[in-house]
Amino acid sequence: MSTRKSAKKPNVSAEELKAYYRDMLLIRRFEEKAGQLYGMGLIGGFCHLYIGQEAVVVGLEAAAEEGDKRITTYRDHGHMLACGMDPKGVMAELTGREGGLSRGKGGSMHMFSTEKDFYGGHGIVGANVPLGAGLAFADKYLENDRVTFTYFGDGAANQGQVYETFNMAALWSLPVVFVIENNQYAMGTAQKRSTSTPDIYTRGEAFGIPGEAVDGMDVLAVKDAGDKAVAHCRAGKGPYILEIKTYRYRGHSMSDPAKYRTREEVQKMREEKDAIEHVRELLLSGKHATEDDLKAIDKEIKAIVNDAAEFSKDSPEPDAAELWTDIYADVAPQNA
Amino acid sequence: MATEILMPALSPTMEAGTLAKWLVKEGDEVSSGDIIAEIETDKATMEFEAVDEGTIGKILIAEGTEGVKVNTPIAVLLEEGESADDIDTSAAAPAPQASDDSGASEDSAPAPAQAKAPEAPRPDLSPDWPEGTETKKQTVREAINAAIAEEMRADATVFIMGEEVAEYEGAYKITQGLLDEFGSKRVIDTPITEHGFAGIGVGASWGGLRPIVEFMTWNFAMQAIDQIINSAAKTLYMSGGQMGSPIVFRGPNGAAARVGAQHSQDYAAWYAQVPGLKVVQPYSAADAKGLLKSAIRDPNPVVFLENEILYGKSFDVPVMDDFTIPFGKARIAREGSDVTIVSFGIGMTYALEAAEKLAEDGIDAEVIDLRTLRPMDHDTVIASVMKTNRCVTVEEGWPVASIGNHISAVLMERAFDYLDAPVINCTGKDVPMPYAANLEKLALTSTAEVLDAVRQVTYR
Structure with missing residues (x-):
C-alpha cells in the first residue's frame, strides 16, 4: 500500500480518529461478510455494497448531533452502521429473518430506525430527496433546530424531483444537507456519459444553494465539510450541498459484470486512495495508536461481524402471520 | 482452521455457473478483496473476490468446469501457520444447501377463502348521527x-x-x-x-x-x-x-x-x-x-x-361539535327490495335518479353509497343483494379492473346462490375523455344506462 499525504491535518482527538477507523472498518468488514453470505445464497435479491465509500458516512456522522436525521437510497448498509444501528439487526434483515430491523419484510434496501433517526433505505432513485426535505420541513415547523442529511448518488442527481426539491428547500430555507455521494458511476454509466456538468454541486447555484466538492476518501475532509454544512443549516440559512467524490470498489449490485471500468482503475483507487488505510497511517505515523492497538480493533470488528452473521443465520424466518401485519397503523380494515 | 471457498451465487437467479478461470494458484497468498477467479453466470462473466485472507491451499474445481452448483467448495483457504496437509478430505464433499425451509411457511400462510362456505355478512346499519340532531x-x-x-x-x-x-x-x-x-x-x-x-x-x-x-x-x-x-x-x-x-x-x-x-x-x-x-x-x-x-x-x-x-x-x-364518519362503512341511501344499486361519489347522482324513475315503474331499488373504497364495506352490499338478488354497479371510471368488477367478484364468492341475474357494471366508456359536448356525454355513464341495466337484471 503506497502512502499519501493527507489533505487535512487531523484536527480531531486521537480517540475520535480511532473511532473513525473503527467505524469505517466495521462497515467494510460487514459488507465483505454480506457479500460472502450473498454468495452462499443466504441473502437474496439485490444487495448493494458500500465498500470504498466508508469515509462519507463516517465523516458526516461525526458532524451530526443527537436528533439530526438521515435518509438515503438503496446503498444503505453503511449509513445504518454509522448511525449506530445494530449490525445483527441489519444482517438479519439482509437474510430476511425475524431478527431483522424490519422483521424480514424490508430487505437490503428498506430498513429504518426511528430510534436512531434513520429514515431509510429507499429503492426508488431520487425519491428519498423530497422525503428528506420533508423531514427537514417538519423540523423547521416544529422549531427544534435539527438538520437532515439527505444522501443520494450522482445517478439520482439527474432525477427531476431532486430539482423540484432544491427549489422548495431553498425557497423555504429548510435545514437539509444534500449529500451527493458521487462514486462516479450510476450503476454502470460513467458520470461523463450521463451528466452534463462535471461538478454536480454547482447545480445548486441555480437555486441559490451553496455547495462544495469534498474529497470523500478523506474522512477528516468530509467531517470538516459536514461541520460547515450543518452550521449553515442550523443558523437558519437553508440547505447546503456537499458533493462528496468517492469510489465504490465493488459492483453496483452483486450481479455486476464490471465491463464499464477497468480492473486497473479500481485497483489504483484501492491502493492510492483507500480511506481506511489513510486513517491507519495517520494513527500510526502520529503515534496515536500502535499496531497492536489497531489489531485489537480489527479483532473486535471481526467478532462483531461474525456475531452478526451467525445471528442472521440462526434467526428464524418470519412467522407466516407477519404477512398480514404492519399494513395499517391501526386495526386492519375489514374486507380490504 | 482451513476455510472452504464456495461457488458463489452472483445474481438473484443463479443456481450454477462455469468456473471460467482461476487467477490464483495453490500456494498464493490472498487478502480480502483480491480477485481470485472469473465465474460465468447466466448473465455475465464476473470477477470473484476473496473475502478472507490466507493462502490458497488447494484448488478443488479446475478452471473451465461447467455447471458448478452454487455453494460447491471450489478451493480451500489456509490460515497463517496451516499447511496443505491439514486439509481434511471431507472438505471436498458438497456443502449443504443454504437454508430453505420456506415450504413450511407456504403451508401455513393464510390462503384466500375459496372452498369454505361464505361468511354471513354483518352490516353495520347504525345511523351516521343521532336521531333528532339538528x-x-x-x-x-x-x-x-x-x-x-x-x-x-x-x-x-x-x-x-x-x-x-x-x-x-x-x-x-x-x-x-x-x-x-x-x-x-x-x-x-x-x-x-x-x-x-x-x-x-x-x-x-x-x-x-x-x-x-x-x-x-x-x-x-x-x-x-x-x-x-x-x-x-x-x-x-x-x-x-x-x-x-x-x-x-x-x-x-x-x-x-x-x-x-x-x-x-x-x-x-x-x-x-x-x-x-x-x-x-x-x-x-x-x-x-x-x-x-x-x-x-x-x-x-x-x-x-x-x-x-x-x-x-x-x-x-x-350541526355537531365533532362529527366524524368511520371508514369502511357504506350508507344505504335509499331502501328497496327489488334490486341493489351500488355506487360512490358522483356515480350516486345517476344511481339515485334512476331509483326515482324506477319507483314510478314499480321497481323498488335499494341504493348503496360505498363512501370508502378501501376499506370497502362488502357486508352491507352482500346483505342487500341477499335480499334483492340483483345488483347493478355505477361509476364514472373505466370498465377494465373497475370497482364494479371487484364487487361482482365479491358477490360471486360470497353470495353466488343469491344472485338471480348477472351483475352489470355501469362505467365510463373504455376511451380517453373526448372534448366535444356530445361525445363527452356518451363517454360518461348515465341514468339511462343504469335504468337499462336494472331492467335487464330484473327481467322487466
Missing part, C-alpha cells in the same frame, strides 16, 4: 372547508400545502379563509411541482406532522404517484411497523365538464388496489365532512377523491 344545508365545498379548519384548530401539527391553496384561496375555493385564520406557516402555497411537494409531505408526516396535500386535481397527482404508493403506502410494512405516514392527499377527481382527456380521469380503482392506502370518495356534504375529519386523524395515508361538479351541491349536514 342539520343545516351546506355545500360539499363548505363541508370540506369546515372539516379542514376544524381539524387545524384542534391539532397544531395539521397543515395544508398545495398549488394556490393560500393567497388564491384554492383553485376551487376549498381553502377559502384558511390563510387568514392560520397564517402562511400552516397554509402553504407550493410551486407547480407535484412530485416534489408530495414527497415533502410524506417526509413531513414521518417527521411528526399531519400534512394535508392538496392536488389541484388528481390528474396532476400522476406526477406524484410514486411518492403516494412507494413512499406513503408501503413504508409502514417495509419498516416492520416502525414508520407510518399520517397524511391526506386530496383534491377533485374524475370528469368535470369539457376539460378533455388529461383532466378527466377517475382514479378510484387505481388507488383502491393499493394495500397501505385508505381511499375515500364521498358523495354528500355530510360524508365529505365526516370522512375528511376521520382522514386527517387517521394514522395511515388517505387518498381523498373529491369531485368538482359536486362541490356546489347542497346536502343536510348535522
